[in-house]
Amino acid sequence: MTTLGYAILGLLSREDLSGYDLTRRMxxxxxxxxxxxxxxxxxxxARLEDGxxxxxxxxxxxxxxxxxxxxxxxxxxxxxxEWVIQPPVPRPTRDELTLKTYSVWLADKAKAAQLFREEELxxxxxxxHYEELRAWMEGxxxxxxxxxxxxxxxxxxxxxRGISYEREYAEWCRWMADSIERRELxxxxxxxxxxxxxx
Amino acid sequence: MTTLGYAILGLLSREDLSGYDLTRRMxxxxxxxxxxxxxxxxxxxARLEDGxxxxxxxxxxxxxxxxxxxxxxxxxxxxxxEWVIQPPVPRPTRDELTLKTYSVWLADKAKAAQLFREEELxxxxxxxHYEELRAWMEGxxxxxxxxxxxxxxxxxxxxxRGISYEREYAEWCRWMADSIERRELxxxxxxxxxxxxxx
DNA sequence: GTTCTTTATGTAAAATCTGACATATGGTAC
DNA sequence: GTACCATATGTCAGATTTTACATAAAGAAC
Numbered sequence: 001m002t003t004l005g006y007a008i009l010g011l012l013s014r015e016d017l018s019g020y021d022l023t024r025r026m027x028x029x030x031x032x033x034x035x036x037x038x039x040x041x042x043x044x045x046a047r048l049e050d051g052x053x054x055x056x057x058x059x060x061x062x063x064x065x066x067x068x069x070x071x072x073x074x075x076x077x078x079x080x081x082e083w084v085i086q087p088p089v090p091r092p093t094r095d096e097l098t099l100k101t102y103s104v105w106l107a108d109k110a111k112a113a114q115l116f117r118e119e120e121l122x123x124x125x126x127x128x129h130y131e132e133l134r135a136w137m138e139g140x141x142x143x144x145x146x147x148x149x150x151x152x153x154x155x156x157x158x159x160x161r162g163i164s165y166e167r168e169y170a171e172w173c174r175w176m177a178d179s180i181e182r183r184e185l186x187x188x189x190x191x192x193x194x195x196x197x198x199x
Numbered sequence: 200m201t202t203l204g205y206a207i208l209g210l211l212s213r214e215d216l217s218g219y220d221l222t223r224r225m226x227x228x229x230x231x232x233x234x235x236x237x238x239x240x241x242x243x244x245a246r247l248e249d250g251x252x253x254x255x256x257x258x259x260x261x262x263x264x265x266x267x268x269x270x271x272x273x274x275x276x277x278x279x280x281e282w283v284i285q286p287p288v289p290r291p292t293r294d295e296l297t298l299k300t301y302s303v304w305l306a307d308k309a310k311a312a313q314l315f316r317e318e319e320l321x322x323x324x325x326x327x328h329y330e331e332l333r334a335w336m337e338g339x340x341x342x343x344x345x346x347x348x349x350x351x352x353x354x355x356x357x358x359x360r361g362i363s364y365e366r367e368y369a370e371w372c373r374w375m376a377d378s379i380e381r382r383e384l385x386x387x388x389x390x391x392x393x394x395x396x397x398x
Numbered sequence: 399g400t401t402c403t404t405t406a407t408g409t410a411a412a413a414t415c416t417g418a419c420a421t422a423t424g425g426t427a428c
Numbered sequence: 429g430t431a432c433c434a435t436a437t438g439t440c441a442g443a444t445t446t447t448a449c450a451t452a453a454a455g456a457a458c
C-alpha cells in the first residue's frame with residue numbers, strides 16, 4: 001500500500017466519494033499536506049479495489065455523466081487504523097525556497113528582497129485563510145472538538161499544523177527580507193551613498 | 200535544468216567537489232531542505248557538463264581511488280544567479296504525519312499519543328543540533344554574517360529556517376500528544392471515577 | 399450552432415526519486 | 429589471508445509524480 005492509498009482511505013472513512021470528488025478533496029483539506037492529480041487517483045482506486053480495501057457502485061445521474069461512488073470496506077478501515085499509529089517513513093524535506101536561500105549570497109539583493117517579500121505575503125494570505133477556518137471550526141464544532149474520537153477534531157488538528165506551518169514560514173520570510181534590506185542599506189551608507197557599486 | 204541541478208551548482212559555487220563529496224553534502228547542509236542519492240547525482244553531473252554548466256578534471260590519489268573533481272563554469276554561475284531570484288515553482292507540501300493526523304480519530308489513542316510524543320522528541324533533537332550549529336556560527340562567523348554577500352550568511356539563513364521549522368513541528372507534536380492524553384483522561388473520568396489511571 | 403465550462407473517467411509519456419546491483423582501491427581488524 | 433570499511437563511480441529496475449492526451453454528457457454564453 002502506498003501513502004496515496006491511505007490518503008484516499010482517510011477521505012473514504014468519512015464519506016463515500018467518487019474519483020472526481022476525491023480529486024477535488026486532494027486540492028484542499030487533506031491536500032494541504034498531501035495531494036494528487038486525477039491521473040494518480042483513478043489507477044490507485046483500481047488497486048485499492050483489487051486489494052479489497054474499497055468497493056464501488058455506479059450511480060446514474062440525469063444531468064451529468066454517471067459516476068462510480070467508492071466505499072471503504074472493513075478491511076480498508078482496519079488497514080487505515082493500523083497505518084495511523086505507525087511512525088511515518090522518514091522522507092527528505094524538499095523546499096525550493098530554502099534551497100535558493102543557500103545561494104542567495106550570489107543574487108541581486110533588491111530582487112532577492114522582493115522575492116522573500118512576495119513569499120511572505122503568500123504565506124500570510126494562506127495563514128489568514130486558515131485562521132478564518134479555525135474561527136469557524138471553533139464556533140461551529142465546539143462540542144465535537146472536545147473528543148479526539150471525532151473526525152472534526154482530526155480536521156482541526158490538521159488545520160492547527162497548517163496554521164503554525166504558515167506562520168513560521170511567513171515569519172522567516174519576513175526576517176530574510178528585512179535582513180537583506182537592512183544590510184544592503186548599511187553597506188551603501190558605508191560606501192558613501194553617491195558611489196556606484198562594484199565587485 | 201532541474202532543481203537538483205541547481206542544488207549541485209549551489210554547492211559547486213562555494214568549492215570544487217567530486218560526485219562523492221556532493222553525495223555527502225546532500226545528506227547535510229543543503230540536505231536539510233534538499234537531498235539526493237549518488238545514483239541521482241552522477242547522471243546529473245554528466246548532464247550539467249553536457250550543458251556547459253560544469254567541467255571536471257581527474258585527480259589521481261595515492262591511497263584512494265582516483266576522483267573527478269567538478270568546477271562550476273561562468274555559464275553555470277550565471278544560471279544559478281538567475282534561478283535564485285525566480286519565484287519557486289509551487290510544489291505540494293507532502294507530510295505523512297500530518298496526513299495521519301487527518302485520520303487520528305480512528306486510532307488507538309494511547310498509541311497515537313505515543314507516536315506524537317516520539318515525533319516531538321525527534322524534532323527537538325534536530326532542533327538542539329541546529330541550535331548548537333547556530334551558536335557556533337554566531338561566534339565563529341560574527342563578521343561574515345553582517346554581509347548578505349557572504350556564503351556564511353546564506354548558510355546561516357538556511358539554518359535559521361531549519362531552526363524555526365523544527366521548533367514549530369516539535370511544538371505542534373507536543374500540542375497533539377497533550378491534547379490526546381488530556382481528552383482521553385477526561386473521557387475516562389466521565390465514564391466512572393472508580394478506576395484510577397495514573398497522573 | 400459553436401464554443402466554453404463543469405462534471406466525469408480514463409490512458410500514456412516523461413520526469414523524478416529510491417533501492418539494489420556492480421566494481422575497484424587500499425587501509426584496518428581479526 | 430580474509431573480512432570489513434571508507435572512498436570512489438557508475439548502472440538499472442521500479443515506484444512515484446507530473447504533464448499531456450483522450451473521451452463524453454449537459455448546460456450556459458455568444
